[in-house]
Amino acid sequence: MKAEGTMIKTEELQINIGPQHPSTHGVFRMLVTVDGETIVDLKPVFGYLHRNHEQIAEVNTYLQNMPYTDRLDYFNSMANNQAYAMAVEKLAEIEVPERAEYIRVIMVELTRILNHASALGFLINDMGAWQTPLAFGMREREKILDLFESTSGARLMCNYFRFGGVVRDLPPDFVPRLQSLLTGLPTFIDEFERMLRENEILRIRSEGIGVLPKEVAISYSVTGPVLRGSGIPYDIRKAEPYSIYDRFDFDVPIGTVGDVYDRFLVRIEEMRQSKRILEQALKQLPDAEGGHINPKARQNIRPPVGDAYTRIESPKGELGFYLVSDGGQTPYRYKVRAPSFINLTPLSDMCRGYKVADVVVILGSIDIVMGEVDR
Amino acid sequence: MNIPIERGKVVTVARGQSTSVAGFSLSKGLGVVFRHWRRAWFEKQHQNVPATASESAPNAGNDKSKPTAFVTLEDMSKSYGTFTVEYPEQRIKLPEAYRNMPVLLYDDETGHELCTSCFQCQRICPPQVIHMTQAKDPASGKPVPSVAEFIIEYDACMSCGFCAEVCPFDAIKMDHEFELSTHDHPSLTVYKRDLNRPVSYYESIAPGFWAEARERAYKKLATNMKRRPGAIGIAPHLTEKITAAQAQAAQAAAAQAPAAKAPAKKAAAPRAADTAAAPTDKEAKLAAIRARNAAQKGGSAPAAGTAADAPLPTDKEAKLAAIRARNAAKKGGSTPAAETSAEESPPTDDKAARLAAIRARNAAKKGDATPSEESDQPAAETPPANDKAARLAAIRARNAAQKATEAAEQAADSATSTPEAPASSSEEGKPLDEKAARLAEIRARNAARKKGDQE
Ligand code: SF4
Ligand code: SF4
Numbered sequence: 001m002k003a004e005g006t007m008i009k010t011e012e013l014q015i016n017i018g019p020q021h022p023s024t025h026g027v028f029r030m031l032v033t034v035d036g037e038t039i040v041d042l043k044p045v046f047g048y049l050h051r052n053h054e055q056i057a058e059v060n061t062y063l064q065n066m067p068y069t070d071r072l073d074y075f076n077s078m079a080n081n082q083a084y085a086m087a088v089e090k091l092a093e094i095e096v097p098e099r100a101e102y103i104r105v106i107m108v109e110l111t112r113i114l115n116h117a118s119a120l121g122f123l124i125n126d127m128g129a130w131q132t133p134l135a136f137g138m139r140e141r142e143k144i145l146d147l148f149e150s151t152s153g154a155r156l157m158c159n160y161f162r163f164g165g166v167v168r169d170l171p172p173d174f175v176p177r178l179q180s181l182l183t184g185l186p187t188f189i190d191e192f193e194r195m196l197r198e199n200e201i202l203r204i205r206s207e208g209i210g211v212l213p214k215e216v217a218i219s220y221s222v223t224g225p226v227l228r229g230s231g232i233p234y235d236i237r238k239a240e241p242y243s244i245y246d247r248f249d250f251d252v253p254i255g256t257v258g259d260v261y262d263r264f265l266v267r268i269e270e271m272r273q274s275k276r277i278l279e280q281a282l283k284q285l286p287d288a289e290g291g292h293i294n295p296k297a298r299q300n301i302r303p304p305v306g307d308a309y310t311r312i313e314s315p316k317g318e319l320g321f322y323l324v325s326d327g328g329q330t331p332y333r334y335k336v337r338a339p340s341f342i343n344l345t346p347l348s349d350m351c352r353g354y355k356v357a358d359v360v361v362i363l364g365s366i367d368i369v370m371g372e373v374d375r
Numbered sequence: 376m377n378i379p380i381e382r383g384k385v386v387t388v389a390r391g392q393s394t395s396v397a398g399f400s401l402s403k404g405l406g407v408v409f410r411h412w413r414r415a416w417f418e419k420q421h422q423n424v425p426a427t428a429s430e431s432a433p434n435a436g437n438d439k440s441k442p443t444a445f446v447t448l449e450d451m452s453k454s455y456g457t458f459t460v461e462y463p464e465q466r467i468k469l470p471e472a473y474r475n476m477p478v479l480l481y482d483d484e485t486g487h488e489l490c491t492s493c494f495q496c497q498r499i500c501p502p503q504v505i506h507m508t509q510a511k512d513p514a515s516g517k518p519v520p521s522v523a524e525f526i527i528e529y530d531a532c533m534s535c536g537f538c539a540e541v542c543p544f545d546a547i548k549m550d551h552e553f554e555l556s557t558h559d560h561p562s563l564t565v566y567k568r569d570l571n572r573p574v575s576y577y578e579s580i581a582p583g584f585w586a587e588a589r590e591r592a593y594k595k596l597a598t599n600m601k602r603r604p605g606a607i608g609i610a611p612h613l614t615e616k617i618t619a620a621q622a623q624a625a626q627a628a629a630a631q632a633p634a635a636k637a638p639a640k641k642a643a644a645p646r647a648a649d650t651a652a653a654p655t656d657k658e659a660k661l662a663a664i665r666a667r668n669a670a671q672k673g674g675s676a677p678a679a680g681t682a683a684d685a686p687l688p689t690d691k692e693a694k695l696a697a698i699r700a701r702n703a704a705k706k707g708g709s710t711p712a713a714e715t716s717a718e719e720s721p722p723t724d725d726k727a728a729r730l731a732a733i734r735a736r737n738a739a740k741k742g743d744a745t746p747s748e749e750s751d752q753p754a755a756e757t758p759p760a761n762d763k764a765a766r767l768a769a770i771r772a773r774n775a776a777q778k779a780t781e782a783a784e785q786a787a788d789s790a791t792s793t794p795e796a797p798a799s800s801s802e803e804g805k806p807l808d809e810k811a812a813r814l815a816e817i818r819a820r821n822a823a824r825k826k827g828d829q830e
Contacts, residue, residue: 064501067535132408150470153549159535167540171472191407197391198403207390233385251383256390265388300499 010035015356019048023126023360026370030347030359037355042348046341049374057334062088063163063299065334070157072336073372075115078107078148079314081161086242086310087321088163092303099290100165101244106178106281107160108312109274110148113185114141115315116225116267119367120192123264126364127205133195140188143181147174164297169288178282185275193268196261206260210350210362213258220346224317224339226366229266230258236313243312247284248277260365267367302329316340316367336375340368418455471581474536474549476529479570480577482596486613488571489546489592491599492522496538496547504528505538510607520599521608525570529555530563544599545592548572551580571610 012035019029027048033041053072057065069084070077082104089096096104121137145155150171152160160166196202212222217230227234235252237245253269255262303325311320317339324333343366350362460467477496481488492509506528510521539549550572557563578585600608 060501061499063537064499067501067533067537129404136411150472153470153472153474153536154534157534168472171470195404195407231387233380238380238383246382249382252380252385253388254385255388261390262388265390269386269388 012040017359019045023363025122025363025368026373028368028370028373030363032351032356032359034356037357039351039354039356039359042351042359044344044347046344046370046373049370051375053375054334054336058331061329062301062303062331065331066161067157067159070159071371072338072375073314073316073319073340073369074156075118075369076111076315077156077158078111078160079312079319081158082108082243083310083312083314083319083321085161085163086312087308087323088301088303090308090310091306091323091325092163092301094164094297094301095294096164097290097292097294099169099286099288100292100294102281102285103166103170103292104161105243105245105248106278106285107148107151107158107166108314109277109281110144110178112274112315113271114144115367116271117141117188117192119315119364120264120267123260123361123364123367124196124202126360127202129195129199129202133192136188136192140185147177147181150174162293162297162299163301165291165293167293169292175282175285178278182275182278182282186272189268189271189275193265196264203261205358205361206264206365208257209260209354209358210365211257211259212346212350216346216349217258220342220349222317222343222346224313224315224343225263225266225270226317226343228253229255229263231256231262236311236318240311242310248280250274250276260361263365300329302327307333311337314339316369316372317343336372338372338375340366340370340372341375344368344373414455469551469580471583473551474539475534475553476532476550476555477527477536477538477547477570478550478552478572478577479525479567480546480548480574481571481610481613482593483573483575485600486609487596487600487603488522488608488610489544489574489596490522490525490542491520491544491546492525493520493543495541495543499537499541500532501535501537502531502533504531510603512604512607514604519603519607521603522567525567526564527570528564530560544595545588548577548581548584568611571612 012033014031014033017023017030017032019027029045029048031043031045032039053068057068060068066081066084069080072080088094117137117140118134121134124133125131148158148160149155151174152158152167196206212226212230214230214232217227217232222230223234223236231254233252233254236242237250238252250273251269253266253273255266303323305325305327307322307324309320309322311318313319318337319339320337322333322335322337323331326332347363347366350366351359354362479488479490490507492507494507497503497505497507504527506526508523510519510523511517512519534549536549538547555563574585
């Protein structure tokens with residue numbers, strides 16, 4: 001090395017991370033151009049999990065698609081169910097009874113908690129805190145999955161929603177069990193938050209890393225906790241209240257910097273807000289007389305000619321279903337606006353200039369599920 | 376920042392300062408872990424569940440010999456933290472709503488299947504894995520509200536539960552059995568024989584759900600039973616029981632010698648068929664599956680299906696031998712064309728029979744060598760018994776071959792397998808058997824000798 005302060009001659013190198021790599025959260029490849037340890041460019045490559053979801057949906061009847069939506073974002077099958085059910089209900093103009101709406105909200109908010117608990121567990125896992133914090137997150141998730149199982153019959157592939165309601169009513173012990181779960185939740189959330197806040201290793205790995213400026217976030221039409229982490233208070237439950245979300249008090253947390261740390265904090269706060277919604281929903285839950293499904297709603301429907309787009313605030317962002325009906329039994333066009341897919345697109349902007357080790361953390365902070373990205 | 380919005384506000388999350396002095400966070404983190412560890416250690420309710428309880432699980436899977444203890448959700452909610460349920464000795468009790476794969480129900484008393492083959496489930500199944508044929512009245516050829524064959528491809532079923540939801544007769548329900556993994560992929564195409572479960576079984580796994588459905592299900596079943604002539608609609612393995620009883624009586628009168636040891640096993644065989652979930656006789660089941668597969672390859676699926684399911688109220692080894700013999704015969708034919716010729720022209724048939732006899736004899740010998748199978752046969756090693764067994768096996772092999780032929784012929788016109796087919800064919804085949812058996816025996820002996828010479 002010369003002492004005159006001239007730069008060492010370096011060469012750029014292209015490396016592959018993935019498609020089969022434990023930290024890529026699925027089958028996902030990143031083509032990274034590095035200069036030493038620093039990232040010069042990054043190209044996300046996806047499509048490895050493509051399984052023709054939308055085309056299959058166009059030969060299935062409307063009801064037959066319901067279990068397929070479970071398999072989009074397999075962490076949040078309840079949220080996927082809701083978005084799809086809402087789209088069909090809008091298309092065919094089906095009313096949903098009160099109680100069914102409350103059950104739906106309860107399920108989707110539970111989904112949000114379990115999604116964030118496991119996503120943050122995986123995020124800390126990616127930062128190198130191997131397994132133990134993840135196990136804490138998974139423990140909470142398991143409790144919620146037990147509730148799902150006793151209600152819908154399955155832990156992940158719930159297939160619980162039907163047009164005009166839900167498939168069956170809550171089991172008798174559901175409400176007390178949910179209440180005891182909610183009682184224990186704040187302890188878990190606080191502890192989980194402290195684990196990052198008070199640990200300088202995790203703070204160094206997350207503060208100022210993967211910054212996504214407001215303008216960039218908007219131009220990529222990023223949604224969900226990633227967008228809110230960048231400081232934009234946009235939540236579809238507030239911006240365009242669907243279902244019965246206008247009946248609940250809850251706050252929208254936002255970040256200031258837009259780094260990994262902010263996204264973490266936003267998700268922690270969202271779990272608290274979900275708990276608030278759940279408590280209100282349990283209080284307001286109408287008794288079983290209201291019925292869990294609209295008895296007039298047919299499941300084997302032929303909606304009138306037309307199209308409908310509905311969107312919900314899924315735990316990962318704006319999840320939308322666009323359906324076109326030609327009056328037949330099957331959708332003429334079926335399109336999913338998947339939040340994971342769109343949130344993943346600014347990955348190269350978020351990674352440029354950081355170190356290779358940060359890529360894994362940044363990717364973890366976006367919280368993607370490849371089932372939804374590739375469809 | 377606090378911006379009020381409708382029913383809430385926008386809050387900025389506080390980033391805060393790190394409160395830790397360098398190096399302390401490690402001990403803090405360890406403190407968290409320790410706290411969890413301590414609570415998990417002392418609040419361990421599920422540990423009170425003994426690892427081996429006397430109560431046997433209805434979904435205990437393949438190994439029924441080991442008793443299973445349940446960890447209930449209540450135990451779990453009293454416990455703290457992550458812990459290990461010592462599967463398979465301990466299990467988590469499954470909720471009633473749990474669904475895995477669909478099964479068909481039949482009434483315990485009458486043996487009648489609830490399914491009427493209305494095709495609703497077939498139509499709604501998203502991956503289209505349900506296939507069925509409707510039963511026909513053999514006299515008039517008119518369709519009967521009963522199902523002749525019902526197939527579900529378990530390997531492609533997505534456990535959505537739509538079939539159970541849509542069934543107007545409550546005939547198809549979601550099972551709790553989840554230990555289905557196997558190396559034998561074709562066995563995941565499950566036929567009616569293995570799908571049938573008694574209503575009492577479903578009641579034991581989902582009492583609440585069945586209480587709701589019970590009345591309407593039985594009402595509809597009563598109506599449908601009136602429209603089912605003869606034995607149509609009775610679960611095949613129960614038809615078998617009746618046939619077995621008849622055959623046993625006939626055999627006992629005719630020949631006492633070979634049947635000496637058979638009755639003890641006869642009683643066991645239908646029971647094994649009774650609970651299809653418990654393959655007590657794995658080998659036989661496997662052989663049956665193989666026979667079916669081979670037959671499918673051959674091109675005459677339903678016929679061979681019946682043949683494979685054909686009741687052989689005999690000792691297991693012979694059954695196995697017969698199945699193998701049939702397999703071999705099929706494989707010898709290999710192409711459908713060759714198979715038909717084998718059925719029609721005596722020379723090829725003879726060859727197949729000879730082959731079958733050899734196999735049967737071999738199998739019988741093998742059977743004698745295995746102590747587990749033949750432990751209750753004291754004369755296992757003496758030559759006469761050996762001969763006898765071989766003769767018996769040869770007879771049975773021949774029988775089975777005949778049955779297969781007949782079933783194939785029947786299937787050719789109806790394309791469905793009626794439950795009585797095996798019964799009638801076995802009775803008609805009786806007089807022929809004596810001669811054929813002797814012939815087969817001679818051939819088997821000759822073949823064995825020849826084989827011995829070659830070796
Ligand atoms: S199982 Fe039920 S829905 Fe399916 S064919 Fe039989 S009666 Fe019809
Ligand atoms: S559970 Fe669903 S996929 Fe499986 S057989 Fe029934 S309808 Fe078909």
